[in-house]
Amino acid sequence: TAAATWAVLGGTSLGREARAVGAALGAGDLAAARERLPHLCGRDPQALDEQQIARAVVESVAENTSDAVVGALVWGALAGVPGLVGFRAVNTLDAMVGHRSPRYRRFGWAAARLDDVVGWPGARLTAALAVLAGPDPRGAWRVARRDASRHPSPNAGPVEASFAGALGVRLGGTLAYAGRVEHRPVLGAENRPVETADIERAVRLSRRVSLLALGVAVAGRAVGSVLVNRTVKRSCTGG
Template structure:
């Protein structure tokens, strides 16, 4: 089973890089529709309702993963195929790179209106009044955060818990994106989803920052800058996890991130991370390449960790 899981993780990473997201009938989109239906039934302005909502959806999804993995145990090949398909479905590396590349091209061409419209594919920030530097900064921060959330973290949980880990993590992360907001409507109801996502990302976020430092030289970045900025600036970020890799990206690319950040429901004054110049279109492109390298390295490390655990078990 360990060999099948390791092979499946590597194949899933390769499938995501080569094929991108499934073009039709994406399971994550189907989960989102189920979650929306459940929200209409269960939503109350209370934390207990949110705990029930989150527990049912994340627990139910992980339980499906347990069933699938038990069936797959009958054959190493079936185990590898099941893990590979699940990994491919839950990873978001290719779509993240595609959106980042599109933003880089729009900014490089000076098409700010196009970039403002495209930013919604990466994050929920208010883009109407952002200039080129603001759009570039938002894009780099989103690429960094999603490298941790949509690439590193699922692979970590896949290595630890196989198919149930992959599915359970992606369910929790999706719910956080849907209801884990600080808006009045979700402040209490979305509390459980947000806190669960924070807990599941504590270790992966810090691993992501370390990998950012290790991989920075591949894209002409600074390993020492990434490490220094991560250790110095990450803790000031309002998120216990997003600031880890955002600070590391800032140091790796030798730019400044953070500052005034406007969402539809609130405005935040985030701490400045890094030093030097502000981000531009070229930094968006380098950020995309750094994200790709981190994803590939994480896939190899996840598979190696599975094999090592299996060897110790024997």
């Protein structure tokens, strides 16, 4: 119950923030979109145009579907409330100091690696469900299989690549984080650039993935409880 509540709240907040940026872009208010973007991700919005902001939102929706929703459900199913709280603590720590910086280089590196470990199962489940739930399963599978490993993050790669293929858009490329520029490989290079309308499409895909993940988590938790109860009964009988 706690995991489901946490995940639902995370998914609702994610969709709300993404749609707020999309609404600003749709109204032609680039300044408002730039002001709202930091609520979703840590990129520097000032140098971004409409297409780049839309791309940043779609990428953030994809990654946060894994981090804020599916990953929480996975760890809630595996370890209950302690697993859920521990996962979110690691995820928050990585968001705060995980990016490379001289001040937090060693501590940030450790936080990022720990986040990679705990985020691994949720990212794979998110990617798989995006392939199944997306409008183009074949395209999602093709791009995810081909491009996921090209991403510098072992967890963001599968998720963003599967979303890129499912939505038929091109993700990745040059990113700016507080004065630091990264040139990442393009995911789904054969697809078209992201448009403002794709923000809503990404939010809807995120919601479908989240609902499927909730079903998987509930089923997994139920099966786990049955197996534990059987083991306990056998132990008591044997004793």
